[in-house]
Amino acid sequence: MDSKELRRVMGHFATGVTIVTTRDASGTPFGLTANAFASLSLDPPLALVCVDKGASCYSCFAGSGHFAVNVLAEHQEEVSRRFATKSASKFDGLSWRASERGLALIDGAIGHIECKIVYSYDGGDHTIYVGEVLHATVAEDGKPLLFYKGKYHKLPE
Numbered sequence: 001m002d003s004k005e006l007r008r009v010m011g012h013f014a015t016g017v018t019i020v021t022t023r024d025a026s027g028t029p030f031g032l033t034a035n036a037f038a039s040l041s042l043d044p045p046l047a048l049v050c051v052d053k054g055a056s057c058y059s060c061f062a063g064s065g066h067f068a069v070n071v072l073a074e075h076q077e078e079v080s081r082r083f084a085t086k087s088a089s090k091f092d093g094l095s096w097r098a099s100e101r102g103l104a105l106i107d108g109a110i111g112h113i114e115c116k117i118v119y120s121y122d123g124g125d126h127t128i129y130v131g132e133v134l135h136a137t138v139a140e141d142g143k144p145l146l147f148y149k150g151k152y153h154k155l156p157e
């Protein structure tokens with residue numbers, strides 16, 4: 001299967017957009033834009049995210065053993081673009097706070113889900129991290145940023 005065609009076909013599956021964050025041993029935050037995120041189980045509470053083995057923050061996931069998922073709001077396209085571009089300064093000028101576990105929670109996101117990694121599986125050029133959900137909050141009236149066919153979208157008014 002041609003990878004460009006595979007990407008084009010998979011792009012027809014509409015998703016939300018998240019920033020998945022983790023940290024290194026010194027507490028420095030790292031993060032990347034991810035739509036390969038899924039709710040996996042309610043009992044026990046599990047969620048999964050797929051992380052590219054080539055991502056700059058890749059090694060931090062195994063090191064910290066935790067990740068946080070920030071579900072982006074419709075006005076956060078710039079945040080998504082920023083975290084989808086390789087840079088050492090993704091957090092500069094961004095409004096965020098560290099959770100009790102030291103994970104970056106981005107202000108304005110409509111959902112924050114903190115997880116402890118309990119399983120990891122090889123997924124080709126990605127690793128599938130399954131996290132036990134430790135804490136989750138949501139902004140009840142928030143509207144999500146969407147991604148479909150390689151473009152950002154909003155829900156209709």
Ligand SMILES: Cc1cc2nc3c(=O)[nH]c(=O)nc-3n(C[C@H](O)[C@H](O)[C@H](O)COP(=O)(O)O)c2cc1C
Pocket residue numbers: 017031032033034035036037050051052053054055056057080083084085086087126147
């Ligand atoms: C909408 C969107 C969804 C993405 N989803 C994922 C994903 O689920 N997993 C992933 O590893 N990279 C994903 N990426 C690509 C990464 O965000 C991008 O390669 C990022 O720069 C990697 O992190 P790094 O800059 O720290 O290397 C996505 C990019 C976009 C724009």
